[in-house]
Amino acid sequence: MISVRADAGRILIGKQLLPQTGKRCQALRLFGQCAIVSDTNVARQYADILKQSLISTGFRPTVITIPAGEKSKTLEQAGVICDRMIAAGLDRQSFIIGLGGGVIGDISGFVAAIYHRGIPHVQIPTTLLAMVDSSIGGKTGVNTRDGKNLIGAVHHPLLVIDDLDVLKTLPRREFNQGFAEIIKHAVIADDKMFRTLQSWGARSPRRPLALQSLIKRNIEIKSRIVAKDERDRTGERALLNFGHTVGHAIERAGDYRKFLHGEALSLGIVAACAISKRRAGLAPDQRDAIVDLLRQFELPTTLPKNFPREKVFDALKFDKKFEGGKVRFVVTPRVGAAHLANDVTLDDIREAVKDL
Numbered sequence: 001m002i003s004v005r006a007d008a009g010r011i012l013i014g015k016q017l018l019p020q021t022g023k024r025c026q027a028l029r030l031f032g033q034c035a036i037v038s039d040t041n042v043a044r045q046y047a048d049i050l051k052q053s054l055i056s057t058g059f060r061p062t063v064i065t066i067p068a069g070e071k072s073k074t075l076e077q078a079g080v081i082c083d084r085m086i087a088a089g090l091d092r093q094s095f096i097i098g099l100g101g102g103v104i105g106d107i108s109g110f111v112a113a114i115y116h117r118g119i120p121h122v123q124i125p126t127t128l129l130a131m132v133d134s135s136i137g138g139k140t141g142v143n144t145r146d147g148k149n150l151i152g153a154v155h156h157p158l159l160v161i162d163d164l165d166v167l168k169t170l171p172r173r174e175f176n177q178g179f180a181e182i183i184k185h186a187v188i189a190d191d192k193m194f195r196t197l198q199s200w201g202a203r204s205p206r207r208p209l210a211l212q213s214l215i216k217r218n219i220e221i222k223s224r225i226v227a228k229d230e231r232d233r234t235g236e237r238a239l240l241n242f243g244h245t246v247g248h249a250i251e252r253a254g255d256y257r258k259f260l261h262g263e264a265l266s267l268g269i270v271a272a273c274a275i276s277k278r279r280a281g282l283a284p285d286q287r288d289a290i291v292d293l294l295r296q297f298e299l300p301t302t303l304p305k306n307f308p309r310e311k312v313f314d315a316l317k318f319d320k321k322f323e324g325g326k327v328r329f330v331v332t333p334r335v336g337a338a339h340l341a342n343d344v345t346l347d348d349i350r351e352a353v354k355d356l
């Protein structure tokens with residue numbers, strides 16, 4: 001097992017960690033009652049192991065399960081969780097454990113931020129995406145009818161437990177989408193990690209030791225960037241949005257059904273590379289290497305011929321402010337570096353999406 005300090009808490013990465021949760025919580029002087037918030041898919045596999053670990057160390061857990069999927073990430077559902085916690089007698093000495101992917105991390109963290117004006121949050125991410133991205137940085141929240149993540153709070157988890165064993169049951173498509181965020185981190189901040197990923201070739205990426213150090217490295221990259229700009233004020237944190245301007249637009253154009261977030265991001269990265277060639281001097285062979293790496297992890301790099309590209313432009317205009325026809329856009333001049341460009345135009349983006 002390895003341990004990393006990040007944000008306001010500690011992150012443990014290794015195998016066989018889920019059954020040790022009770023002991024780990026004790027070590028942080030947590031005690032008494034807690035809520036385990038999970039979704040239907042994850043609870044079926046792992047809630048009992050977690051519950052037993054907590055009971056055997058003297059905690060009194062209440063399991064609260066919500067339907068799996070993004071549609072559960074609402075204020076309404078957060079209210080239901082709060083009501084269940086009140087009914088079970090949880091008070092301000094209690095704490096919450098989120099057991100699941102990014103959806104559970106975001107909603108359980110949000111409830112932890114508002115319940116009795118804030119109680120400790122422990123996260124047990126069960127998707128690769130949640131381990132390398134959503135469990136870091138302290139952003140929590142829910143969606144509204146009009147958009148994603150419009151309501152939320154910054155509330156850092158006290159403890160994050162990344163148990164590699166839970167990834168064994170994660171469907172392959174869900175596993176691969178985590179690599180879109182990992183490749184994004186490599187492109188914006190770490191050319192060495194980029195080469196390591198290339199060297200993995202077709203070998204199974206599920207090897208625990210390789211995954212352990214990869215997850216650790218991604219946590220370091222994201223938390224370093226977040227520490228410089230926690231509240232999105234200086235532009236540093238915006239670098240994490242590399243590939244996301246077009247990625248979000250594609251996700252929305254596909255009604256959040258056609259592509260998983262990481263898949264839309266993969267396409268967004270391809271578009272951002274085309275724009276980087278034009279506006280930041282990205283060399284063609286570097287662009288090709290990035291696209292090859294996305295393909296290596298079975299991520300899409302072209303849009304289906306019949307995909308409604310016009311809907312992508314509509315979504316872009318909905319999402320972004322184009323001042324004087326220009327937008328702030330993250331570009332990469334070479335693998336391992338990124339900056340915000342102010343001179344990217346809607347036409348640049350339109351061209352890049354047309355070529356996808």
Ligand SMILES: NC(=O)c1ccc[n+]([C@@H]2O[C@H](COP(=O)([O-])OP(=O)(O)OC[C@H]3O[C@@H](n4cnc5c(N)ncnc54)[C@H](O)[C@@H]3O)[C@@H](O)[C@H]2O)c1
Nearest residue numbers: 041068069101102103104126127129130134139166169170
């Ligand atoms: N807070 C942040 O900084 C941040 C950053 C990135 C993404 N997010 C959020 O994260 C969410 C996406 O997260 P996600 O991709 O993890 O989605 P998710 O939580 O919906 O999980 C994906 C699917 O996999 C299932 N699953 C999870 N773990 C499993 C396991 N070990 N075995 C079998 N099935 C499992 C889930 O039930 C679900 O059906 C979005 O809501 C996004 O907004 C937040």
Ligand SMILES: [Zn+2]
Nearest residue numbers: 181244261265
């Ligand atoms: Zn993302």
